[in-house]
Amino acid sequence: MRKRLSTIMAILVALSMVFIVGPVMAGDSDTQTVNYAVTAINEINIDDNSVTLTVNSATAGSPPDQASDSSTYDITTNVISPATKKITASIDSDMPSGLTLQIDVTAPSTGTGGGAKTLSTSAQDVVTAISAVNEVDISIGYTLDATIAAGEVSDSKTVTLTIADF
Amino acid sequence: MKRLKFLLLAAALALALNGVALGADVSTHVMTFDFQAINEIEVTGSPNLTIASAVAGEQPQEVTDSSSTCAITTNGANKRITASIDTAMPAYVTLEVDVAAPSGSGTSQGYVTLTTSASNVVTGISHVADSSPTITYKLSATVQAGVLSTDTRTVTFTLSD
Numbered sequence: 103m104r105k106r107l108s109t110i111m112a113i114l115v116a117l118s119m120v121f122i123v124g125p126v127m128a129g130d131s132d133t134q135t136v137n138y139a140v141t142a143i144n145e146i147n148i149d150d151n152s153v154t155l156t157v158n159s160a161t162a163g164s165p166p167d168q169a170s171d172s173s174t175y176d177i178t179t180n181v182i183s184p185a186t187k188k189i190t191a192s193i194d195s196d197m198p199s200g201l202t203l204q205i206d207v208t209a210p211s212t213g214t215g216g217g218a219k220t221l222s223t224s225a226q227d228v229v230t231a232i233s234a235v236n237e238v239d240i241s242i243g244y245t246l247d248a249t250i251a252a253g254e255v256s257d258s259k260t261v262t263l264t265i266a267d268f
Numbered sequence: 269m270k271r272l273k274f275l276l277l278a279a280a281l282a283l284a285l286n287g288v289a290l291g292a293d294v295s296t297h298v299m300t301f302d303f304q305a306i307n308e309i310e311v312t313g314s315p316n317l318t319i320a321s322a323v324a325g326e327q328p329q330e331v332t333d334s335s336s337t338c339a340i341t342t343n344g345a346n347k348r349i350t351a352s353i354d355t356a357m358p359a360y361v362t363l364e365v366d367v368a369a370p371s372g373s374g375t376s377q378g379y380v381t382l383t384t385s386a387s388n389v390v391t392g393i394s395h396v397a398d399s400s401p402t403i404t405y406k407l408s409a410t411v412q413a414g415v416l417s418t419d420t421r422t423v424t425f426t427l428s429d
Contacts, residue, residue: 129308131426134336136353136363138317140328140409140416147324176325182414234411238325 144187144265145178149239152258155203155246169246177210178236179265187232188268189213190225194260197221200252203259206243210235218245221261230268308341309349309427317363317407318418330408339399340370340427347374347393347427350386354422357382360413363421364406365389370398379406382423389425 150173160166181187191205202220205228209215213232248255313336322328338349349367357363364379367389374393381387390401409416 129310130428131424132309132311134311134313134315134403134423134425136315136317136405136421136423137418138361138363138407138416138421139319139418140361140413141318141320142415143320143322143328143411145322145324176323178322178324178326178328178411180322180328180409180411180414182412234414236322236325236327236411 140180143178143180145176146189146263146265147176148242148261148263149174149176153244155244157246157248165250166248171244173242173244174239175207175242175263176238177232177240177265179232180234181232183233185233186230186268187213187265188227189229189232190264190266191219191221191228192223192225192262192264193221194223194262196223197259198252198255198257200249201255202247204245204247205261206245207263208241208243210237210240218243221259225262225264225266227268228263232265232268303343306341306343307347307427308339309425310339311403311423311425312337312339313403315403315405317405319407319409322411327410328408328413330406332404332406334402334404336403336405337399338367338401338403338425340393340401341397342393342427343395344429345394346391347429348388349374349390349393350426350428351380351382351389352384352386352424353382354384354424356384357421358413358416358419360410361416362408364408365423366404366406367425368401368403369393370396370401372396373398379404382421386424386426393427 153171155169155171157166157169179187197203204218204220206218207228209229212235213229216228219226219228315333317331319328363382366379369376369390373396374390376390380389
C-alpha cells in the first residue's frame with residue numbers, strides 16, 4: 103500500500119509539473135570603478151629651427167647698425183595658481199667679444215614678459231608668473247649688436263628656452 | 269504480480285488525470301509554460317585613464333581605455349542600457365563612455381558624457397545574449413583642470429525598458 107501511494111505520488115508530481123522560468127532578480131544593473139588622473143604637463147616649442155642676424159651696415163661715425171630677427175613659440179602648461187611657471191633662456195656658449203645677443207620673449211596671456219634680456223650661458227628669466235595656458239605662435243624677438251672691435255664674425259649659438267617653476 | 273499491479277495503477281492514473289474513456293489511444297494533458305522577464309547585465313574590467321601629455325600650444329591629449337566588456341542577456345524587446353557616475357567630474361574634466369551594441373541587436377549611442385544622471389548608451393536591444401560588447405572610456409581635460417591626483421568614479425550600467 104505504501105509503495106503504491108509512493109508510486110502514485112511520483113507519477114502525479116511528474117505529470118503535473120508546470121514549467122516556469124522565473125524572473126532573475128538583482129541582475130539588471132552593475133557597477134564599475136574607473137580610475138583617472140591628470141599629471142603635470144609643461145610643453146614649449148620654438149617654431150623656427152633657426153634665425154639669422156647679420157650686422158652689415160653702419161652710419162659713418164657710429165657703431166654698426168643693430169640686426170634683428172624674430173620667431174615664435176608655442177606653450178602648454180596646466181599649472182594652477184597659486185603655483186606658476188616661468189620661461190628661462192640661455193645660449194650654449196658665450197658670445198664673442200664685442201657682440202651682444204638679446205632676446206625678448208612675449209608672454210602668453212597668463213604671464214609677464216621680462217623685456218629684452220642679454221643672452222649668456224646662465225639661464226635668465228624671460229617670462230614669469232605663467233599659469234594654466236595653451237597658446238601658439240607667441241613672438242620671440244632677437245637683436246644683435248656689435249662694436250667695431252668685434253671685427254668680422256660668422257658663428258651660431260643654440261638658444262634654449264625652458265619652462266621652470268616660478 | 270507487483271509488475272501487474274503497477275501497470276494497472278498507471279493505467280488507472282492515466283484515466284483519472286485525463287478523463288478519457290476506457291480504450292482511447294491518445295491522451296493529453298496541459299503543460300503550462302511561463303517564461304518571465306530576464307534582464308542581466310555584467311560589467312568586467314578595471315579601467316585606468318591618465319592624461320600626461322600635450323603638444324605645445326594645444327590642450328592636453330585625451331586618453332582612452334578599451335579594456336572593459338559588458339555582458340548582457342535579455343529576453344525582452346526594445347531594451348536600453350543607461351550609464352551614470354556617482355559624483356560629478358571635476359571642473360574642466362570630461363569622462364565619456366562608448367558601449368558597443370550587442371551582436372545583432374541594439375544601437376550604440378557612441379561616446380556619451382557621463383554625469384550623475386543616467387544617459388542612454390545603447391538602445392533598441394531585443395532578445396540577445398552576448399558576453400563581448402566592448403566598453404571604451406575617454407578622459408579629456410583642459411589646462412584649467414590643473415594637476416589631479418588619482419581619483420575614482422563608480423559607473424553604474426542599467427538594463428531597462
